[in-house]
Amino acid sequence: MKQANRAGRFFLVPALLIIAFVLLFPIIQTIVLSFGRNSTSIFYDYEFAGLANYQRLLRTPRFITALNNTILFTAVTVPIELVIGIGLALVLNRQFRGKGLVRMAVLFPWALPTALNALMWRWMFNTEFGLFNSILTDTGLAVERVNWLGAIPIAMASMMFVSIWKTSSFMALLLLAGLQTIPDDLYEAGSVDGATRWTAFRHLTLPLLRPAIMVSVLLRTMDAMRTFELPFNLTDGGPLTSTETLSLYSYRAIFQYVNFNLGSSAIIIQFIIIMAISIVYIVTLRRADQ
Amino acid sequence: MTSAKGIFGANRRPAGFTESRKKSSRGFYAVAALTVIVSFFPTVWLFLTSIKEEADIYAWPVVYLPQPATLENYVNIATETPELLRFILNSAIVATTTTVVILACGGLAGYSLGRLTYRGRNLILILILAMSMFPPLALLPSLFSMFLDLRLINTYPGLIIGHTGLYLPIAIWILSNFFQTVPREIEDAARVDGASSLRIFWSIILPLSVPGLISTGLIVFVFSWNEFPLSLVLMSDNFMRTAPVGISLFPGEYSFPWEIISAATVLTILPILVISGVFQDRLIGGLTAGSGK
Numbered sequence: 216m217k218q219a220n221r222a223g224r225f226f227l228v229p230a231l232l233i234i235a236f237v238l239l240f241p242i243i244q245t246i247v248l249s250f251g252r253n254s255t256s257i258f259y260d261y262e263f264a265g266l267a268n269y270q271r272l273l274r275t276p277r278f279i280t281a282l283n284n285t286i287l288f289t290a291v292t293v294p295i296e297l298v299i300g301i302g303l304a305l306v307l308n309r310q311f312r313g314k315g316l317v318r319m320a321v322l323f324p325w326a327l328p329t330a331l332n333a334l335m336w337r338w339m340f341n342t343e344f345g346l347f348n349s350i351l352t353d354t355g356l357a358v359e360r361v362n363w364l365g366a367i368p369i370a371m372a373s374m375m376f377v378s379i380w381k382t383s384s385f386m387a388l389l390l391l392a393g394l395q396t397i398p399d400d401l402y403e404a405g406s407v408d409g410a411t412r413w414t415a416f417r418h419l420t421l422p423l424l425r426p427a428i429m430v431s432v433l434l435r436t437m438d439a440m441r442t443f444e445l446p447f448n449l450t451d452g453g454p455l456t457s458t459e460t461l462s463l464y465s466y467r468a469i470f471q472y473v474n475f476n477l478g479s480s481a482i483i484i485q486f487i488i489i490m491a492i493s494i495v496y497i498v499t500l501r502r503a504d505q
Numbered sequence: 506m507t508s509a510k511g512i513f514g515a516n517r518r519p520a521g522f523t524e525s526r527k528k529s530s531r532g533f534y535a536v537a538a539l540t541v542i543v544s545f546f547p548t549v550w551l552f553l554t555s556i557k558e559e560a561d562i563y564a565w566p567v568v569y570l571p572q573p574a575t576l577e578n579y580v581n582i583a584t585e586t587p588e589l590l591r592f593i594l595n596s597a598i599v600a601t602t603t604t605v606v607i608l609a610c611g612g613l614a615g616y617s618l619g620r621l622t623y624r625g626r627n628l629i630l631i632l633i634l635a636m637s638m639f640p641p642l643a644l645l646p647s648l649f650s651m652f653l654d655l656r657l658i659n660t661y662p663g664l665i666i667g668h669t670g671l672y673l674p675i676a677i678w679i680l681s682n683f684f685q686t687v688p689r690e691i692e693d694a695a696r697v698d699g700a701s702s703l704r705i706f707w708s709i710i711l712p713l714s715v716p717g718l719i720s721t722g723l724i725v726f727v728f729s730w731n732e733f734p735l736s737l738v739l740m741s742d743n744f745m746r747t748a749p750v751g752i753s754l755f756p757g758e759y760s761f762p763w764e765i766i767s768a769a770t771v772l773t774i775l776p777i778l779v780i781s782g783v784f785q786d787r788l789i790g791g792l793t794a795g796s797g798k
Contacts, residue, residue, distance in 0.1 A: 237670020
């Protein structure tokens with residue numbers, strides 16, 4: 216039987232080869248490139264430049280702006296998504312007629328391609344012919360048409376809105392999994408004690424949901440910190456660079472300004488920040504638990 | 506979330522479940538209805554745009570309903586901009602092949618990591634997961650220059666390998682969780698009969714794991730269909746682009762040609778709409794098994 220299990224290691228080989236080729240090696244190479252100068256590969260023409268790229272980035276106002284944009288975007292969207300996500304998860308955790316439709320309604324925004332979703336919203340935000348301006352002026356809520364994507368700071372708010380619309384559902388699905396692990400008899404015991412819905416939610420659901428909340432907030436934070444397609448297709452990072460995220464900045468550094476090394480170091484800084492936030496977050500919560 | 510049934514949503518709650526909470530109030534239904542409306546209106550608006558005549562699309566005041574509805578924009582895609590159909594075909598080829606390759610490699614690996622016992626198993630699983638935490642963008646500069654050297658840019662195998670690497674970790678994670686839930690007794694009995702690991706995997710574990718494979722396959726398909734950064738960089742030739750990238754970069758003469766874009770986008774999200782409608786249980790089950798632990 217042991218021998219059979221040992222043979223099982225070979226089952227890993229195809230997967231590990233692909234992962235090494237597509238994930239492990241490129242990640243290592245990106246790290247090495249971030250310390251290089253005028254190099255696109257570590258196999259030829261590699262010139263070591265030390266921390267030069269990192270120093271240059273930290274002195275580049277545009278990079279700092281992208282960093283601030285990304286942090287602001289994450290700090291605003293994730294908490295709002297959490298609140299909406301909890302609401303949606305509570306709705307989905309009940310049995311009612313038409314549940315299938317509501318569940319599809321929650322699943323659908325998650326399943327939409329982010330890039331095309333951004334285009335759909337860009338069309339609705341369109342200043343001249345867009346749905347939103349039409350509704351606002353038809354109902355008399357606004358006299359002038361609003362430039363949703365072309366003015367500071369409303370472009371950032373519009374982008375946040377689209378992100379919240381799309382990813383609250385992902386939050387809801389993760390939280391729903393947590394809700395379903397809470398046994399119903401707990402609520403029954405609670406209702407015998409005369410607990411109202413709100414107290415049951417406050418003192419039963421929320422504490423028991425805590426692990427699921429932690430996981431979903433962490434996953435969403437990491438995801439929001441690397442937002443790329445949304446500004447790429449909704450605002451193109453503009454106006455000026457007011458909606459340019461770290462990922463969009465890195466992409467442009469690499470492929471538009473063709474500086475692989477500077478772009479790589481931007482990505483590595485981004486990764487370090489994501490890791491730091493995750494670690495601080497996990498440690499703080501652990502400490503709060505004790 | 507430890508039982509197979511729990512994870513994959515196969516078990517319904519007992520019939521008598523919380524009778525007192527069953528009576529849903531009007532307020533509750535209002536919230537549910539609002540959710541449905543808010544979630545579908547962008548797609549509905551896009552669809553309405555796609556069946557309007559061009560003059561009605563660029564009109565102020567906005568023409569809300571198509572008058573009359575026309576399939577002109579869809580016909581125009583087929584006759585004037587066939588590259589948009591090519592984009593969708595490219596997406597279909599890449600997403601389907603990626604799904605098959607991931608299920609094959611990820612199935613074997615997930616079985617090995619989720620079911621067999623040997624030293625270093627957990628460590629490997631954790632390392633694989635940790636690697637998927639890197640932002641996909643971190644792969645771009647390296648993958649681009651590697652694939653350029655290997656002549657994999659603008660080829661189907663290139664992007665398929667890229668997508669496979671990107672989503673293999675999450676697939677292995679979901680599948681290994683699932684394989685853990687297949688009853689061990691059946692496997693042990695086969696082992697006593699002298700069946701090899703590969704044979705057990707093929708004729709016992711796989712047939713029992715069809716629901717898990719379907720869930721994982723659907724999730725991977727949706728991910729690959731929607732993937733953007735890698736597809737953007739690894740396919741730069743206009744005829745090799747996938748649908749999300751090709752539509753995003755579609756050039757307009759003066760401005761973005763919304764009449765064509767809306768129709769092409771509707772065609773591209775149609776499979777997603779069908780999948781999230783028909784296979785909701787499977788998708789939700791697989792997703793929560795993957796991240797809910």
